[in-house]
Amino acid sequence: MNTDVSRLLKTACVGLLCTHICGLEQALQNDTVEPYIEDALEHLLSTGNEYDPLAQEDILTIKEHILTASSKPTVWQRILRKEAEKTSEDVQKIILNSIVDFVEKQSYTLALEKTNNKHIAKKVSNNLHDFIKNRVGKTSGFKSGSLSRFVGTRFRATVYEQCSRYSATGNTTSMRIVKCKICRKKRVESECITLSPCKHIACKKCTFQYFFEQGTRSRCPYCSKTVDVERLKEVFYTTNIQDNQNN
Numbered sequence: 001m002n003t004d005v006s007r008l009l010k011t012a013c014v015g016l017l018c019t020h021i022c023g024l025e026q027a028l029q030n031d032t033v034e035p036y037i038e039d040a041l042e043h044l045l046s047t048g049n050e051y052d053p054l055a056q057e058d059i060l061t062i063k064e065h066i067l068t069a070s071s072k073p074t075v076w077q078r079i080l081r082k083e084a085e086k087t088s089e090d091v092q093k094i095i096l097n098s099i100v101d102f103v104e105k106q107s108y109t110l111a112l113e114k115t116n117n118k119h120i121a122k123k124v125s126n127n128l129h130d131f132i133k134n135r136v137g138k139t140s141g142f143k144s145g146s147l148s149r150f151v152g153t154r155f156r157a158t159v160y161e162q163c164s165r166y167s168a169t170g171n172t173t174s175m176r177i178v179k180c181k182i183c184r185k186k187r188v189e190s191e192c193i194t195l196s197p198c199k200h201i202a203c204k205k206c207t208f209q210y211f212f213e214q215g216t217r218s219r220c221p222y223c224s225k226t227v228d229v230e231r232l233k234e235v236f237y238t239t240n241i242q243d244n245q246n247n
Contacts, residue, residue, distance in 0.1 A: 027085035036088065037066050040095050047145025048154075055152025058102070062151075065098045066091075096136045103150050104129040110159045115167060124162045181222040182206035193235055198225040208236065 041059055049055030070086050086094070108125035112118060132150055149155060178189045180203040187203045194201055200222045202210070211217050211232060218229050 027087050033070055033086065033091065034067065036091060037063060037070070037095065040092065041066075043144050044095070044099070044147045045145070045151055047148050049148055049152050052152040052154075054156065055148075055154075058106070058151035058155070062095075062098050062102050065102065066094055069094045069098065099147060099150065100129065100132055100136055103132050103155075106155070107159050110156060111163050114160055114163045117167075120163060120166045123166060124159055127162060128158070180206055181220075182210055193232070195220050196228045196231050198223050198227070204236075207232070 041063060045055070045059050045062070049059070070091055073082065104125055107128045108121050111121035111124040115121065128150075132147070135147070149158065177186050178192055178201050179186050180192060181200045182202045183206050185203070189201070192201045192203045193207050195207075198220050200220055202221075210221055211227070211229065216229060218226055220227050
């Protein structure tokens with residue numbers, strides 16, 4: 001028997017077996033999928049949001065995403081040319097994953113609009129993604145409305161509060177994590193200084209200790225190129241004034 005034909009038959013057999021196993025839990029019919037999704041979203045998201053137009057708009061966006069994902073057949077269904085069928089467990093997973101996906105993308109968009117700072121937006125988005133992912137990980141026993149603060153006005157208030165917290169540092173130019181070329185530790189970029197002209201990055205503490213604490217040095221500790229020490233002094237003077245004003 002041809003090897004390719006043999007592989008195809010084996011794949012089809014595995015697909016039939018998986019279909020049979022998955023079929024042990026009754027699949028939702030096409031006319032019952034949408035009502036099931038509506039009931040689940042009502043249970044998880046709608047409590048306290050009935051009169052919030054923004055929440056209703058968010059819930060509609062999530063619902064459309066879920067319906068699209070639910071209509072896609074699995075790999076085995078595509079191989080066997082079967083109609084897309086989902087069990088209630090399958091749809092529940094799609095619902096929760098769709099909520100997580102919405103929270104991550106929407107929080108990034110809202111934070112970017114609020115701060116015009118990609119690093120803060122990414123930080124806020126990651127925070128909310130991790131928080132809701134931990135909640136979604138505990139899929140059993142969701143209480144009614146337990147995810148309701150991740151849509152609408154309440155959700156936006158959470159995003160804006162986090163934006164304010166990160167912006168309050170007084171330096172919103174970057175929340176990017178970089179590595180100091182002297183101590184080799186990871187730091188927030190706003191806590192570091194870029195050496196001129198070589199562009200290597202070092203944290204403020206290491207920079208001060210290396211260049212000024214034990215007599216003035218003028219070469220980059222990483223590449224040995226001559227550093228503009230006078231400009232470095234100006235940078236230290238400026239950042240110290242800003243730090244004092246923010247404290």
